[in-house]
Amino acid sequence: MAEGLSGKKFSGKKFSGKKFSGKKFSGKKFSGKTVYNGITMGKVMVLRKDQEQIRRTKVENAEHEIDRVQSAVDVSKQQLAALYDKAVKEVGESSAAIFEVHQMMLEDEDYLDAIYHVIRTEMVNAEYAVAITGDNFAGMFAGMDDEYMQARAADVKDISARLVRNLSGQGAVDFSTMEPSIIVAEDLSPSETVQMDKKKILAFVTVHGSTNSHTAILARMMSIPALIGVEMDLNQIQTGMTAVVDGTAGEVIFEPTEFQCSEAEKKIKNEKEKLRLLQELKGKKNETSDGRTINIYANIGSVSDVGYVLENDAGGIGLFRSEFLYLGRDDFPSEEEQFQAYKQVVQTMGQKKVIIRTLDIGADKQADYFELGKEDNPALGYRAIRICLKQPEIFKTQLRALLRAAAYGNLSIMYPMIISTEEVKQIYTIVKEVEQELKEAQIPHRIPEQGIMIETPAAVMVSDELAELVDFFSIGTNDLTQYTLAIDRQNQRLEDFYNPHHKAILRMIKMVVDNAHKCGKWAGICGELGADTELTQEFVNMGVDELSVAPPMVLRVREKVRTM
Amino acid sequence: MKEFTYVITDKEGIHVRPAGELVKLAKEYTSSVSIIKEGKKADAKKVFGLMGLGVKQGMEITVQVEGDDEDAAAVALETFLKENL
Numbered sequence: 001m002a003e004g005l006s007g008k009k010f011s012g013k014k015f016s017g018k019k020f021s022g023k024k025f026s027g028k029k030f031s032g033k034t035v036y037n038g039i040t041m042g043k044v045m046v047l048r049k050d051q052e053q054i055r056r057t058k059v060e061n062a063e064h065e066i067d068r069v070q071s072a073v074d075v076s077k078q079q080l081a082a083l084y085d086k087a088v089k090e091v092g093e094s095s096a097a098i099f100e101v102h103q104m105m106l107e108d109e110d111y112l113d114a115i116y117h118v119i120r121t122e123m124v125n126a127e128y129a130v131a132i133t134g135d136n137f138a139g140m141f142a143g144m145d146d147e148y149m150q151a152r153a154a155d156v157k158d159i160s161a162r163l164v165r166n167l168s169g170q171g172a173v174d175f176s177t178m179e180p181s182i183i184v185a186e187d188l189s190p191s192e193t194v195q196m197d198k199k200k201i202l203a204f205v206t207v208h209g210s211t212n213s214h215t216a217i218l219a220r221m222m223s224i225p226a227l228i229g230v231e232m233d234l235n236q237i238q239t240g241m242t243a244v245v246d247g248t249a250g251e252v253i254f255e256p257t258e259f260q261c262s263e264a265e266k267k268i269k270n271e272k273e274k275l276r277l278l279q280e281l282k283g284k285k286n287e288t289s290d291g292r293t294i295n296i297y298a299n300i301g302s303v304s305d306v307g308y309v310l311e312n313d314a315g316g317i318g319l320f321r322s323e324f325l326y327l328g329r330d331d332f333p334s335e336e337e338q339f340q341a342y343k344q345v346v347q348t349m350g351q352k353k354v355i356i357r358t359l360d361i362g363a364d365k366q367a368d369y370f371e372l373g374k375e376d377n378p379a380l381g382y383r384a385i386r387i388c389l390k391q392p393e394i395f396k397t398q399l400r401a402l403l404r405a406a407a408y409g410n411l412s413i414m415y416p417m418i419i420s421t422e423e424v425k426q427i428y429t430i431v432k433e434v435e436q437e438l439k440e441a442q443i444p445h446r447i448p449e450q451g452i453m454i455e456t457p458a459a460v461m462v463s464d465e466l467a468e469l470v471d472f473f474s475i476g477t478n479d480l481t482q483y484t485l486a487i488d489r490q491n492q493r494l495e496d497f498y499n500p501h502h503k504a505i506l507r508m509i510k511m512v513v514d515n516a517h518k519c520g521k522w523a524g525i526c527g528e529l530g531a532d533t534e535l536t537q538e539f540v541n542m543g544v545d546e547l548s549v550a551p552p553m554v555l556r557v558r559e560k561v562r563t564m
Numbered sequence: 565m566k567e568f569t570y571v572i573t574d575k576e577g578i579h580v581r582p583a584g585e586l587v588k589l590a591k592e593y594t595s596s597v598s599i600i601k602e603g604k605k606a607d608a609k610k611v612f613g614l615m616g617l618g619v620k621q622g623m624e625i626t627v628q629v630e631g632d633d634e635d636a637a638a639v640a641l642e643t644f645l646k647e648n649l
Contacts (some may be wrong), residue, residue, distance in 0.1 A: 101611065105612065108613075125597050137612060141615070146577070146618075
C-alpha cells in the first residue's frame, strides 16, 4: 500500500471532489510494479482518458456559446497547425497532410453552421452542440457505401473531440509543445505512446498496465523508469507537479520534500556512474571466460530507434517491429514509404544484420483502418501472418518494400505467429510472386534470408520440420509464454501466476535450438526473456546463437556474458 | 459561368488528401465552385460536402465555376484534377 513520508496512510476518498491542495499532497509516495529500473525527477504530465459523457445543459445566451465555439475553433486550428509542422519534419509532407485537412474541416461552413443551428434552436451548451453535430457528420460518412469514406467518420469524431476538449478548457494533449515530462495516466495504448516524442518522456507511471504491456516494452526500449499498477487517484495529481520516479525502489513521490529531492539527486548521480562503467564495454566481445560467444542484437520499433542500437553497440537488429509503421495513422503505409524506412535502417546499420518482422497487428495492437472487428479472443484471433495470408494485397505491399530494401544491405525477413509448415510454404509462394513482379518491372531487389518467429507451442512441436524450410528461428518468449501457460499477458490479476522461468518454456527453447542446429540453422531469442540476465548462462549453455534485447540491455547482457 | 467535366482516374477517388487540396485551391478564387456527381451538387470550398459526394474512380464529375475570376479558376482546377485525380 502507498504510504506517505508523513506516515499517514493515503486515502483516495479523502480529497475526492475537493480542489487539490499542494500542501497536503507534498511528498506523497505511492508504490507500484517496476517495469524498468532507473530513477528520474521532473515535471508531471497527466494524460486523462476522454472526458466522461458530455452533458446537455440549457443556456440563456446562444451567442455566448457561439463565441465559445469560435474561440475553440481558433485554438484547435493553432494546435493542428503546430501538429502539421511537427509531422512534416518527422514523417514527411504526405503523412502530415491529414492535419491540414483537419484544419479545413474545422473551417467547413456546413459543419459550423450545423453547430450554431443546434445552439440557437435548442438553446444548449456548445459542448453538446459540437458533440451532436460531430456524431451526425460522422454518421453521414459511416453510411456511405465506400469503406474508405466510412473510415473518415473517425476524422470527424477526432476534430469534434478536439473542439470539445478545447471548449472545456481541458486542452488537447498536445504532444508537440510538450516539455520533458513524467507521463502519468490510467493506462496508455500503443497508439497513444506512438504519438509522443520519445525524447521528451522522462518516465511512465500508470494505474493499470502489466509488465508485458506495450508501454512496458517502450519503457525498456527507451531505458526510462516505468511503474505500473500504482494505486493513485489521478484527480489529485496535476500536470506541472514535480515527481521523483524510482524504478529500483518501485515508487513515485509527488511534490517531493527538499530531503527527498536531495536523496533522489544522489541516486541519479550513482546511476549515471554505473551507466558510464557499462559504456566501457562498448567495442568488447560477447565472450565468456571459456571462449564461448553469443550474438547480442537489439529490438526496435521505429526507424528513429536505430540511434539507440548504435549507441549501445548492438551487433545487429534482431527484431524490427514493422507494425509501428502501421499504427497511429489512418491509412496503410505505402510501399514507397515502407521501402524508404527499411532502406534507411539497413543502410544506417551497414554490414550488420537487420531482421525485419512482417506486420504483427491484431490482439493488443490495433489500427482502425484494418477494420479487424471485435473478437472474443483477440490473442487467439485474426492477427499477424493470418491477416497477411488472408489479405495478401496488404502482405504483398510490405514484401515488395522488403525485397527492394534487401538490395541495399544485410536485411532478413521474419514471419510472426507461424503454426505450420503449410503457412511457410504459402508465404514462399507469395514471395515468389512478388519477386517475379519486381523482376518484370526491373526494380532492384533480392530475396534475403527468411526466418520465422517461434511463439506458438505448435511451432515448437514441429520445429524439426520448420527448420528444414527456413533460414533461422527467433523465439518470441512473450507470446510463447502466454500461450504455453495459458495466461493473458495484459491481465494484471494473473501476474503472480505468470512465471517466465517456467520449466516448460525453458525446455521448449532447448528443443527449438536443438532442432535448428540439426538442420544447420541458427536460433535466437527476441522476447523479453532474452534480456533476463538470470537466464543468460542457461541460454549460452543451450547453445542459443543470438539474443535480441532492448537497446539499453545490450551492454548489461554483454557484462553478464563476460563474467561467465 | 465556366463548366467542364472530368473522369476520375485515381483509384481511391476524391479521398481526404486531394479533397483538402481541392478545397484549398478553390478558396484561392472568389468565384463559386461547384462539383456535381450524378445530380448531387457540392460546394468545392467545403471539404465535408465534397467528400460527402463519394466520388470514386471512373466516375464523371462536372465542375461549374461562376464569378469574376472564373476563367483562371477553371483552368487551375482542371489542371489540378488532371495532375492529381
